[in-house]
Structures are given as C-alpha cells and as structure tokens.
Amino acid sequence: MARVGLVLGGGGAVGHGYHGGVLAALEDAAGFDARTADVIVGTSSGATVAGLLRAGLTGRDLAARACGEDASARARSVDARRGPRSSPPPHRGLRVGLGLPASPRGALAAARRRGDGRVGTILSALLPVGPVATVTAGGPLDRLFPDGWASRPLWIAAVGIDDGERVMFGRPGDPVTDVPTAVAASCALPGLFTPVLVDERRYIDGAVWSATNADTLTDEQLDLVIVSAPLSGGMSPLHRWQRRHLRREVARLRAAGTRVVVIEPSAADAAVMGVDIMNRRRRASVARHVRASMVQRFAGGDLVRELRAIGVS
Numbered sequence: 001m002a003r004v005g006l007v008l009g010g011g012g013a014v015g016h017g018y019h020g021g022v023l024a025a026l027e028d029a030a031g032f033d034a035r036t037a038d039v040i041v042g043t044s045s046g047a048t049v050a051g052l053l054r055a056g057l058t059g060r061d062l063a064a065r066a067c068g069e070d071a072s073a074r075a076r077s078v079d080a081r082r083g084p085r086s087s088p089p090p091h092r093g094l095r096v097g098l099g100l101p102a103s104p105r106g107a108l109a110a111a112r113r114r115g116d117g118r119v120g121t122i123l124s125a126l127l128p129v130g131p132v133a134t135v136t137a138g139g140p141l142d143r144l145f146p147d148g149w150a151s152r153p154l155w156i157a158a159v160g161i162d163d164g165e166r167v168m169f170g171r172p173g174d175p176v177t178d179v180p181t182a183v184a185a186s187c188a189l190p191g192l193f194t195p196v197l198v199d200e201r202r203y204i205d206g207a208v209w210s211a212t213n214a215d216t217l218t219d220e221q222l223d224l225v226i227v228s229a230p231l232s233g234g235m236s237p238l239h240r241w242q243r244r245h246l247r248r249e250v251a252r253l254r255a256a257g258t259r260v261v262v263i264e265p266s267a268a269d270a271a272v273m274g275v276d277i278m279n280r281r282r283r284a285s286v287a288r289h290v291r292a293s294m295v296q297r298f299a300g301g302d303l304v305r306e307l308r309a310i311g312v313s
Contacts, residue, residue: 002223002310005258006037006053007214009246010044010207011230012277014286018230019049020066021290022263023059026226028291029298030307034059039153039220041168043206043213046228047156047186051141051179052078054150066287082143099128102190103161103202110164116245117209121164124208127191134184134193141180148178157206157213158185161195166209168216175199207231211242215249217258223310224259226303233265236275259310261303269293 008019026032034040035053042050052062061075071079101107106125110118149170156169156179167174169182177185177198185196185203195202206213211231227250231242246262253260265273272289274282298304 002312003038003221004036004310004312005039005041005217005220005222005225006034006050007041007212007217007225007227007229008043008046008049009212009227009229009231009242010046010205011211012045013280014273014277014282015045015230016049017066017283017286018265018269018273018290019046019228020059020062020283020287021292022228022294023049023053024063024287024291025059025294025298026303027059029295030304032307032312037226038222039155039217041155041157041213041216042183042186043157043211044187044189045230046212047183047206048140050154050156051144051150051183054152054154054179055081055141055144063287063291067284078144082140101126102129102195106160106162106164109162113164116215116248117159117164117166120208120210121159121161124159124190124204125161125164130188130190130192130194132193134188134196139180141183145179150179154179155216156182156186157209157216158182158188158196158203159206159209161190161202161204163201166206166213167203168213169198171216175201210245210249212246212249214246214260215252218252218256222258224261224306224312225253227260227262229262229264230273231277232262233267233270233273234275239270259306261306263294263303265290266293266297 023034040050056078103125107122110121154170159166175198186206188196188204190204195204212229214227232246250260273286
C-alpha cells in the first residue's frame, strides 16, 4: 500500500488559516483526507494543525473552524472531549521583549555546529526569554490524547535552546512528552514566548531550525510527501530564507527516491496573508481565499496526478 507523508510548516495564526484552506482543498479537489497520512510532521502553527488532524478533525473541519462556520458532528465530538479552551494572548504584533540573552551557551553551541539550523538557533539563543506563557499554545489539544500521544505517527519539531539541537517529539528515540506540551514547545517563538521545559531541558519553536523540517522524512520510505508551506510565499528576507531551506529539504527527499509535492502561496495568496503572521484577524479570510485558489490549482495539477499515480486519490 502507498505510504504518504504530510508536512505542515510554520506560519503563525495566518499559517493556521492557510493550512485549513489547503487541507480542505485537498479533500474538495483530490479526495485526499489528510488524517490518513502515514506520518504527519508539524512545525510551530503546523504542529497545532497536525495535532488536530490526529485528534480526528478533517481539513474541511479545520477550514470551517478558521472561518467561524458551523462545526460538523465529528468536530463537535472532538470538542466534547476537550476541556475549557484557554484564551490566546491579545494580538499586539511581533514585539520582542528586552533583557539578557536567553542562552549564551546555546548560541555558542550552535555556532560550533555547521549545516542546517545554525543561523536560526544562534539568533534565537541571543534573544531574551519571551514574556508570554506558552501554555495557551497547546490549549487547543488539551485532553484530546488521553494516552499522551497520538496512536498514529505524529512528529512535532522543536529546538533545544541550550544546545541548538533539533528534536522531533513523537519520533522513536527522541524526547518523550505529551502532545500539548510538544505543540507548545514547537510554537514557542523566541523572544516572544517562554521556552517550554521537558525533562529539565528548554525547547523553543521548531521553525528556528526550519519552517518545515521535511528532511526528517528522508529515511521513512514514503511514496509521496505533501508539504504545505505558508512561509514559502512572499518576497521578504524571511520568506526567501525559508524557501531556500525548503528547496534543500525537498532535494534530499527526492534524492532518496521520494515523490514530493510542495504547496506554496501564490502571489495572490501572499497578498491576502499579509506580513504579520500572528494576526488572527486574517485567519478566516486566508482560509477562504486559499481554499478557493487551491481547488483551482489542484484540479488536474501535479498533486492530483501524484496521488492517482500511487493509488491514493
């Protein structure tokens, strides 16, 4: 049977809406239910979406939620398992706190290492500890995983701020925690959110290494990897940096013989998404626009052909 990996990249509140639109469009145009992916990799906001998929929500459910539409019976059932939702902090843009570097030794450790993630981890360790508690980041997943983790493969990317090393919570051999804690760590944007403690080690946003971390699937012998990459559109230095990083990851996957389809924002998508990725007020408009634009893009496109080629769609 064909094996499919799904990679959900970081992108803040706006990226959450983007993923909802993309995954709903995959159902609409390609008949692909993202919950069936054999492995789901989530980074930052993509980690939240990954957790919600493994909790039972579909792409259409996620889009409806982003747009404030009526929930399906399935989504209401998932919500019934969850405790009271924590209120997110008020939106004030990306304001980094002032203070001493969070981890000088982490910056030094990252500087000594060559290769991927070096620049992001150095800069992150030199920023001050963020003032916003991370507990709300994992809130949407509270009580949804009574056994601690999903029953099917779910990998959540984070970075140790004191050693500069990437971890994938949920991957065999990596540190063990529960899903809400892992998601909170993956969403702990340096300088804004407080690092998350797991077994006495502090972890921050997995996007400081890579917004996608798709290369972690290189050895998984998958037939197809689908990458939803909100931060690969646009022309800002951040977008260009993340796009170059993703290109290297895709090259590694393809060199290993894996088909890869990358779903990136078009210029029109990027215009709707705007530059402030933390602006929750844009989530609904982004989800609606991206769903419509992706349905048109997917119709008869590369992704549908790839899914049909391996018998998934």
